[in-house]
Amino acid sequence: MKKYLYIAALILASGVQAQSALYNAGNLRVHDGGRIGFHTDLINDGSFDENLGLVGFYGDNLRTISGSLPATLYDVEFVTGSGAILQTGLNVLNNANFVSGDVITDRAQTFNSLNFLNNAFPNGQSDISKVDGYASVSGQSDFMFPVGDTQQFRPLRLISESPNTLARCAYYLEDPNSPSIIPGSFNTDNKAAEIGRISTVEFWHLEGSVPSTVQLLWNERSNISLLTNDVNEVVIVGYSKSENRWVSLGGPVSSGSLSQGIAATGTIVPDDYAVLTFAAAGEPRDYLDLENYFVSPNGDGINDFLEIPELALSPNNFMQIFNREGLKVFEKRNYTNEFNGHSTQNNFVVSRDKGLPSGVYFYIVTLDDLDLEFQGFLYLAND
DSSP: OHHHHHHHHHHHHHHHHHSSEEEEOSBOOOOTTOEEEESSEEEEOSBOOOOOSEEEEEESSOEEEESSSOEEEEEEEEEESSOEEESSOEEEEEEEEEEESOEEEOTTOTTSOEEEETTOEEESOBTTBSEESOEEEESOSEEEEOEEOSSOBOOEEEEESSOOSOEEEEEEOSOTTSOSSSSSOOOTTSBOTTEEEEOSSOEEEEEOOSOEEEEEEEOGGGOGGGTOSOGGGEEEEEEETTTTEEEEOOOSOOEEOSSSEEEEOOSBOGGGEEEEEEEEESSOOOOOOOOOEEEOOSSSSSSOSOOOGGGGGOSSEEEEEEOTTSOEEEEEETOSSOOSSOOOOTTSOOBTTTBSOSEEEEEEEEETTTTEEEEEEEEEOOO
């Protein structure tokens, strides 16, 4: 293995000296434990798909990944000041680590996406590093798309009834009445009777053929106060391709504040809708009002764990907790007050001893015995 990595390093150095990009027309491979760093562009016209190590893209300048064949990388890392442009698809087998700089795709070419295969997951996505364009997933049924625009991380979570052959998503900071790239226009005055005002600030384009639910987070940029003053009335709406109008996508009651919150749909087929965004419900919605909770795991016996008394009504339940960026940090089937500020997820980089950082988190709990789902906030004081 050492000899192989030495040869690969010589190829990389030679490519940098002779041209502004590494051109692969043969067979590159990074073995288990191996590392290769690109401080130049990559043109892949050969085999670069049987990898187990880490491939990184580094530097202050834009990095361009192009070629006739998509590379399939095991672990990939992006540390680029100006971003990395995908002019061809890029597959991830295990982990995509976002450190700095966006992964940029052309929204007019949805097939050129950062594609997460099987059990692959993103890590570290934030306002300064995410996919500015299309991310996709293959072979997974629960995935948080690490998408946004040049300024903000605006994720979408897709929970499907079975693994997706292919699903993809992009975020648009645009008025859906006049999109710049997606064909057509989606008149926000053309809507079902149960819908009030529809957002003209932003929308998501989601493709997928499997029945699924969708979760979206709103923030101050979303201007929810322009839609409603009651966050319980925030809904996710989709522009129906068959009805040629906006329809409500159902789901549990939203929770949060006017500046930040979470909303979810009922079961939908994403391909049935051209775009998704937020709206106000035009009619009152019935809901069970669960509290926002305070957790301070300091061992004093007060609020050391997240305790929700209503869960006693449904011993068969499923608890999930997310941070403000939408990254899942905790999940537990048949939850009985176990959360004390520590993550159960391998894709969240934390000190296992110290636990999660203090701050606001979202919880989503499904009560299977009652066929209900609720959402809310908790504040973790983990000092």
